[in-house]
Amino acid sequence: MQIGKARVVAVDQSKMACQLTSDNALRNNLTSNLQVICSKLKEDGSLSEPLPQEVNQVDVLVSNPPYVPASQLVDLQPEIKLYEDLRALEAGRDGLRVIKSLLLLAQSILRPGGLIFLEVDTSHPKLIQKWVADCPQLNITFVKTVKDFCDKDRFVELRKL
Missing domain, CATH: 3.40.50.150 (Vaccinia Virus protein VP39)
Structure with a gap:
């Protein structure tokens, strides 16, 4: 599978995990393709913070x-x-x-x-x-x-x- 210039949206409920993801993206020059969202997945399949x-x-x-x-x-x-x-x-x-x-x-x-x-x-x-x-x-x-x-x-x- 070729991904090319994929846009990645990373979602995690842990603020620490979200920060680590952002830091790693910055270190690897991947911030232009990445959006990090700190949100909790609810039992009904919705997110506490909806996706943009x-x-x-x-x-x-x-x-x-x-x-x-x-x-x-x-x-x-x-x-x-x-x-x-x-x-x-x-x-x-x-x-x-x-x-x-x-x-x-x-x-x-x-x-x-x-x-x-x-x-x-x-x-x-x-x-x-x-x-x-x-x-x-x-x-x-x-x-x-x-x-x-x-x-x-x-x-x-x-x-x-």
């Missing part, structure tokens, strides 16, 4: 959302529990809370044919495939699962119809 009008339709949505089921937090490696913000990890009983909200957001901001790429828990690809099939009003279809370097199902690709 000129960003109402996007071609690609990429996310590494929180996806750890709450019951698995105690089993995380110590270095993860010590240094990671748990809000960036925990995603409800089944780990799909934020993913479902992202797909609701994608329904409203993604152009037809637009792509969604998500990092997910290894248990999620089949659950996500079933959820989008059970929610035809999303107009989103499951495309494929991609394995990580340990040969585990770790990423999913979806497409807006």
Whole structure:
């Protein structure tokens, strides 16, 4: 896939993450193509701070959302529990809370044919495939699962119809 002069809109609820994104863009001379928005994704797929009008339709949505089921937090490696913000990890009983909200957001901001790429828990690809099939009003279809370097199902690709 060639991106060319892509315009990137980065959204995060963490002010620190937004600042770090802006700082990295400045260090790498990417500020002309980047807009950073600090906004919280709500359960209904809306954002606490709406996207600017000129960003109402996007071609690609990429996310590494929180996806750890709450019951698995105690089993995380110590270095993860010590240094990671748990809000960036925990995603409800089944780990799909934020993913479902992202797909609701994608329904409203993604152009037809637009792509969604998500990092997910290894248990999620089949659950996500079933959820989008059970929610035809999303107009989103499951495309494929991609394995990580340990040969585990770790990423999913979806497409807006």
